[in-house]
Amino acid sequence: MNTLAVKLPGLDLKNPVMPASGCFGFGREYSEFYQLSELGAIMIKAATVEQRYGNPTPRVAETASGMLNAIGLQNPGVDQIVGEELPFLNQYDVPIVANVAGSTVEDYAQVTEKLTASNRVSALELNISCPNVKEGGVQFGTDPDLAYNVTQITKQHTHLPVYVKLSPNVTDITAMARAVEAAGADGLSMINTLTGMKMDLHKREPLIANQTGGLSGPAIKPVAIRMIHEVYRSVKIPIIGMGGIESTEDILEFMLAGASAVAVGSANFKNPYICPQLIKELPATLHEHGWSSVHEVIGGAHRENNQSSVSRA
Amino acid sequence: MNTLAVKLPGLDLKNPVMPASGCFGFGREYSEFYQLSELGAIMIKAATVEQRYGNPTPRVAETASGMLNAIGLQNPGVDQIVGEELPFLNQYDVPIVANVAGSTVEDYAQVTEKLTASNRVSALELNISCPNVKEGGVQFGTDPDLAYNVTQITKQHTHLPVYVKLSPNVTDITAMARAVEAAGADGLSMINTLTGMKMDLHKREPLIANQTGGLSGPAIKPVAIRMIHEVYRSVKIPIIGMGGIESTEDILEFMLAGASAVAVGSANFKNPYICPQLIKELPATLHEHGWSSVHEVIGGAHRENNQSSVSRA
Amino acid sequence: MMKQELMTIMEHSTVAKDTYMLVIQGESVAPPIDPGQFVHVLVSRDFFLRRPLSIADVNFANGTLTLLYKELGKGTQALSLKQVGETLDVLGPGGQGFPVESLNIEKALLVGGGIGVPPLYYLAKQLTDKGVAVESVLGFQTKEDVFYEEHFRALGEVRVMTNDGSRGDKGFVTDGLPEGEEAFDMYFSCGPAVMLKAVSDQLASYPGYISIEERMGCGIGACFACVVPADSGKGYKKICRDGPVFRPEEVIL
């Protein structure tokens, strides 16, 4: 069996490592650093119906072992993404996961249709968890009924597998996971950022213009692993894990907790080569810890008690 | 006006810095490092009706800019705390805030009565947010109705001011804050730890014996500041802020967001002298940023839009 | 071509109050590097984000870049403690700089404020190399903050402005701009946003280029952290990728 390959709904991954949405743009910039086809997949920046400008600046701030961002879903709009960004990415032999966002259920449906019709992406990632836009987005991500609804309607507008991206800013993440599974989600991606704030002592107000921002980076890794561990026991659909991944050991922690594949987000900013580096080092780290393939790791922390007979990879 | 003094319900603080519950035991150990009377107040370890042994070990793990703990409310029981620990602490000229925990509403009532009857504490901190005990504790902290209930009953059993300690593991922290304010809480203390997990790659299971633990330290500071900022706008009672405080700049960030005083938790483990050091440095940091007393800082980030006319300190 | 490289610190010294000159050597130092381009520096593993710093001078023969930076926060403070011989994780050179090659001018006005002065030095050198006459107006808070005055003087006329008048003339850079027709053909400015706004308003009748600052994430154009509104507010430019140098009419300050 191949050491690194993982098969997920719609995604035939040569390895389980992909850049996370919003941290890799549409791949152009990173294609100057390495061959994008080395990646397991690429999760591209959120697409909305219309072009969005996003929030005022400053949009990012550094925090202890992490950062805040409040980009606000800036993107060129789904038409331009389909017309210009996807053709560029399709040059490379790598599956594309398109991140779908909006303010209303109709927005999600429309973006989904256009992305599906393009025949240029392998799967959709439903962003119901962006904490940085005033309307929409975040409510879908914190109310199981709304999440059910938007997932179900999205599924009606596409034949592509749908991964729903969960927000960690909830009391019970398993309720969210169960709701979207019931609505037909093919997989989950988790976690999005934790809502946070930093003060500017000189200006005596929040440093980020949007006031709050999404916390990412190693700071949130323990929360991500806990939530993936909880959700793995609650649903049968596979999980793409993310939140603070910086090393191959981190990847194994996520997989033990229950992730079938992982995404690397803000660490790309620190080290533009991080994804191919992790992919290269992963086999050695696996072997060092006594595993011969990533399959053996997935959900490993549940092995003793885990009743689930589903293979998630 | 005194630079550092803050007056809160039941607490006449010579300065706004106190050690956080669970990170300072009952003060004995730290009394070997410095005079406890230098502190603004002391928040002692949780008290339950009976002695509790707590969770199996390992109980702590290091994470990026933070740590996980799952002590599980180990404590010698309220009788021994009243009989042996409080008399020791009462030697020092420093207000004591006693942390009340339990599995049932009756537990809270009983501990509250005994602590009140002792006449040895200045205020109570209602721990409805400990994520590390299987039953009780955490449910009270994530359901506004339960939180209302336990707060109201506690208030019926004491004349002491009650500060309710909020859990960050909720979708809407303001709903929790409003509920306990409506139930008669005199103040809030926030935040308790975020639930997290770390994997032990050798054992292929969670490193903490309890599986999950509470994440504390600078990693959670942005979440704490965001929640305090949100809650400050939603209620009129004062807030004691905590979560990752390590420097005087951190204190000012918490105060700008809306905290009237602050507690220092896990940073005590890194530097046993941290509390007196922060107290000593605070006036200089205040002046450096153009303030002459902590009063001017409290809620400062809300000044422009803030309708509240209540002074919280 | 943008690269990530562990560059070696060759020189590190104080040039003014809290202001340092850092010379770093590495293979990324290969033509073309334009004045106004920047490097994105990871000070140490203690930091999660890189810091953008302008390229203040280049020596292709030695393979070195010169950076001039001011200690303003934790990152630049930690940077100031780095010793000669240590390495620094540098991503760059990035962005679009000032267009020297394509220019057809005789007299250039350079207007720099504080830590906006560094990129103008390499620009001044490039311009004078090309035969363009350079006049500089450099603004600082007080005399202790002034740096590289002599370096600029070696390349052309210099007027120093300080807020308190403790060196040069008292006032802002906008108080020190040359007057009269034909004083210069084009201006080039770098400094805080308020200054750029004032300078570009006052010099609206001249063609010019300004270099803009914003907090950055990736520093390479992927994260949309560093945008500035463009096209009457409907569009945007990425400062790290499309800039930091823009024509004032391209962006909305």
Next chain:
Amino acid sequence: MMKQELMTIMEHSTVAKDTYMLVIQGESVAPPIDPGQFVHVLVSRDFFLRRPLSIADVNFANGTLTLLYKELGKGTQALSLKQVGETLDVLGPGGQGFPVESLNIEKALLVGGGIGVPPLYYLAKQLTDKGVAVESVLGFQTKEDVFYEEHFRALGEVRVMTNDGSRGDKGFVTDGLPEGEEAFDMYFSCGPAVMLKAVSDQLASYPGYISIEERMGCGIGACFACVVPADSGKGYKKICRDGPVFRPEEVIL
């Protein structure tokens, strides 16, 4: 008295595979310091928790402590890179050590496993100083891991056990314990929990002391991280405060 101090690294060398000897100097090194006590070390600002390390030797005249540690994770790895002359943030000495003063014995058996060996060296020195004869059984994984064998040999009889027999005898320390009546009066043991359990079971007829390890938060008794059940499970002891040295009957392993 427990103190927090920036101690200076005087020596730092390899004594076995991934195993280092670190000599640090500071004012905290004042009597009394008992064998079995430990220091709680903040390796650098990159780390949030301190690391407990046993005191392996003390030199009051020079004001130095010797630590012996094995590189096992990120903290000890970062520690191994520290250079002589650098400082180290040390909290200590902490805990209750082996009670040498009050003992009235003639022959002591020391049983150490791996990184449990360090505190036994200072104990062996203290015991022999007091005229107690010392016999040591030291267990390691393989011959590359063996350290301080000669140091112990200078103080008494030594039997080395390795898991693979690559040095000394093959087996666990429990395979190497002396047999026969009156072989010793009291035993002292430090090592992994499983080893301590096996040793104290096998030597149940002798009085003894064991030193226990657990992950620590505060390291001073305030946080309840490092407890071990006591009094048939109803009570508990704090390893950092009441221990790390206990009588086996005091605690439940």
